[in-house]
Every structure is written in C-alpha cells, then in structure tokens.
Amino acid sequence: MTSRKRTAADAWGAVLRVHAQLVPELDQVVQAEAGLPLSWYDVLLELAHAPEHRLRMTELGDRVVLSRTRVSRLVDELSSKGLVVKEADPLDGRSSFATLTDAGAAAFKAAAPIYTRAIEERFGSSLTTAELAQVADLLGRVLEARQ
Amino acid sequence: MTSRKRTAADAWGAVLRVHAQLVPELDQVVQAEAGLPLSWYDVLLELAHAPEHRLRMTELGDRVVLSRTRVSRLVDELSSKGLVVKEADPLDGRSSFATLTDAGAAAFKAAAPIYTRAIEERFGSSLTTAELAQVADLLGRVLEARQ
DNA sequence: AAAGATTGACCCGTCAATCTTG
DNA sequence: CAAGATTGACGGGTCAATCTTT
Numbered sequence: 451m452t453s454r455k456r457t458a459a460d461a462w463g464a465v466l467r468v469h470a471q472l473v474p475e476l477d478q479v480v481q482a483e484a485g486l487p488l489s490w491y492d493v494l495l496e497l498a499h500a501p502e503h504r505l506r507m508t509e510l511g512d513r514v515v516l517s518r519t520r521v522s523r524l525v526d527e528l529s530s531k532g533l534v535v536k537e538a539d540p541l542d543g544r545s546s547f548a549t550l551t552d553a554g555a556a557a558f559k560a561a562a563p564i565y566t567r568a569i570e571e572r573f574g575s576s577l578t579t580a581e582l583a584q585v586a587d588l589l590g591r592v593l594e595a596r597q
Numbered sequence: 598m599t600s601r602k603r604t605a606a607d608a609w610g611a612v613l614r615v616h617a618q619l620v621p622e623l624d625q626v627v628q629a630e631a632g633l634p635l636s637w638y639d640v641l642l643e644l645a646h647a648p649e650h651r652l653r654m655t656e657l658g659d660r661v662v663l664s665r666t667r668v669s670r671l672v673d674e675l676s677s678k679g680l681v682v683k684e685a686d687p688l689d690g691r692s693s694f695a696t697l698t699d700a701g702a703a704a705f706k707a708a709a710p711i712y713t714r715a716i717e718e719r720f721g722s723s724l725t726t727a728e729l730a731q732v733a734d735l736l737g738r739v740l741e742a743r744q
Numbered sequence: 745a746a747a748g749a750t751t752g753a754c755c756c757g758t759c760a761a762t763c764t765t766g
Numbered sequence: 767c768a769a770g771a772t773t774g775a776c777g778g779g780t781c782a783a784t785c786t787t788t
Contacts, residue, residue: 455717458720461721461732464740465616467740470662470735471743478646515617559651570602572743573612577735579604581653586737589611589732590611592615592720594723596618596619
C-alpha cells in the first residue's frame with residue numbers, strides 16, 4: 451500500500467495547494483508594499499535581466515509564465531505607466547521590442563527585495579537552505595523531462 | 598553567493614513553472630479521455646471520499662482549492678448534468694448538501710484512473726517514489742507553517 | 745504562405761452585495 | 767445581527783481570428 455501512484459498524487463496535490471495558498475499572498479504583499487501587481491513584476495524582472503534591458507515580445511512571452519497575448523496587454527499597461535517603451539525593430543517591421551525605461555528599472559529595483567523577502571518568509575522559512583535546493587532540483591527535473 | 602534568498606526564489610520559481618506547465622496538460626488529458634474538466638473532477642473526488650457521498654457546500658468549499666462562490670456554480674453545473682443533487686438540510690434551512698448521484702459516482706470512478714495515471718506519467722515519471730514522497734513532505738511543511 | 749504581434753470574444757475565478765434562515 | 771449560500775459585476779487569462787510584414 452501507499453502505492454507509487456498514491457505518492458505521486460500526494461506530491462502533485464501538495465504542489466497545487468502550495469500554489470493556491472501562496473500566489474495570492476505574495477501578490478498581495480508586493481502590491482501593498484511595492485505598488486506592483488505580480489504580473490508586472492515578472493515582466494520587469496525578465497527585462498531587467500536581459501541584455502540592453504530589452505527583449506522581443508516573443509522572447510518575453512517565452513520567458514514569462516504567460517501567453518503572448520497576455521504579454522502584449524501587460525506591455526501596453528506598463529508602457530502607459532512609463533515603465534517600458536515599445537519600439538519597432540528597424541530590421542524587421544513585424545517585430546517589436548519592449549525596453550525598460552529608467553523609471554521601470556527603478557521600480558524593479560525597489561520591488562525586488564520586497565518580493566524576495568516575501569518568498570523567503572512565506573515559502574522558505576519552514577525549510578533549510580539544503581531542502582530548498584532539493585525542491586528546486588526535484589521540480590526542475592520534472593520540468594526538464596517535459597520540454 | 599547562491600545565497601539563501603536566491604535558493605528560495607529558485608525553488609519558488611520551480612513551483613510556479615511546474616504548475617503552469619502541468620495544469621493545462623492534465624486538464625486536457627482528463628477532458629479528452631474522461632470528458633470532465635479538472636474542476637469537476639475535484640468536486641466529485643471530495644464527494645466520493647465523503648461519508649454518505651455528501652457534504653455541505655461550506656465543507657466542500659473548504660476542501661477543494663476554490664472559493665465558495667465557485668463551488669456554488671460548479672455544483673449547479675454538475676447538478677444540471679445529473680452528477681450531483683442539491684438538497685436542503687431539514688435541520689437547518691440555511692444549509693444545503695451536495696450529494697453524489699449514481700451517475701456522478703460512476704463518472705468519478707471512470708475518471709480517477711485516468712487522472713492518476715496522467716499525474717504519474719507527466720509529473721511523477723522523472724522521480725523515484727522516495728523523491729515524490731520527499732516533494733510531498735517538503736511542500737507539506739510549507740503548508741503546515743502557513744495555516 | 746509563414747512569422748510577429750494585436751484584437752475580440754469568451755471562460756474561469758473572486759469580491760462585494762444580497763437574500764434567507766437561525 | 768451572524769451564518770450559509772447565491773447572484774452580479776468585474777479582473778485576469780487564453781484561444782481563435784485578424785492584420786501586417788517577410
């Protein structure tokens with residue numbers, strides 16, 4: 451008993467519950483303390499880590515855990531707030547870039563410690579560093595097998 | 598380097614990505630092979646495990662990873678399909694029960710192996726049984742600390 | 745025709761407001 | 767008034783269709 455399938459279902463259930471619990475909590479913290487929705491933060495993060503602080507919309511869509519459609523709408527919002535700018539690719543008229551503005555970079559810099567601290571407090575605090583690394587490793591292997 | 602905060606963020610990122618990848622996949626499999634959306638399955642599962650195959654709406658809402666509002670709408674749908682029935686509590690007029698019908702129990706029985714197999718294949722296959730148990734344990738501890 | 749990107753219609757889910765019963 | 771439950775309005779997200787450029 452406590453078969454393999456049962457164990458797999460339990461582990462998967464834990465993933466679902468952790469996700470369901472923490473996403474709203476983290477969103478709320480970042481929203482309250484940094485004034486950004488979590489989805490904005492994700493986009494800013496990817497741009498901040500990109501060379502020249504800019505990415506094609508498709509590349510952005512691939513990195514963020516969101517559809518291209520959603521990314522398109524998010525970039526519009528961020529652009530209207532002055533956190534990014536959208537510019538056409540001079541070499542390929544179909545393609546456009548999203549580029550972080552100074553204001554966007556500043557907003558990200560301000561939000562980043564809030565987010566990482568929230569993760570550490572709400573997600574990490576019941577596990578040792580080694581255990582966290584283990585979680586990342588095990589779930590990472592699930593992902594590798596997948597793509 | 599590779600500080601604790603970094604490790605926590607990586608682990609959390611893995612949770613997000615696994616969730617984002619697998620939920621649509623599993624939903625699709627169950628939908629295609631069992632003809633049920635995943636949300637229906639969750640409700641049927643809880644009712645199937647409940648004594649007498651019935652639960653108060655509130656109890657159902659607490660067990661499923663969904664709001665009471667959503668549960669209310671789901672039970673309406675399931676009821677229109679004949680998979681559950683809603684009945685008033687004779688002892689407390691405010692409260693109502695959702696009870697699995699025979700058709701609902703049959704639908705669940707048919708869907709359960711499909712779902713557990715899909716989990717095993719898509720989520721569990723890259724990990725040993727011990728590792729799966731570890732994931733459940735570690736994430737379970739995150740949840741305990743939380744509530 | 746194919747690739748990049750955007751738009752419109754739509755689904756899923758929650759929040760706040762409401763209704764009913766205790 | 768508090769508790770159980772439902773309804774209406776809304777936000778976040780995706781899919782299919784569309785437009786433009788290659």
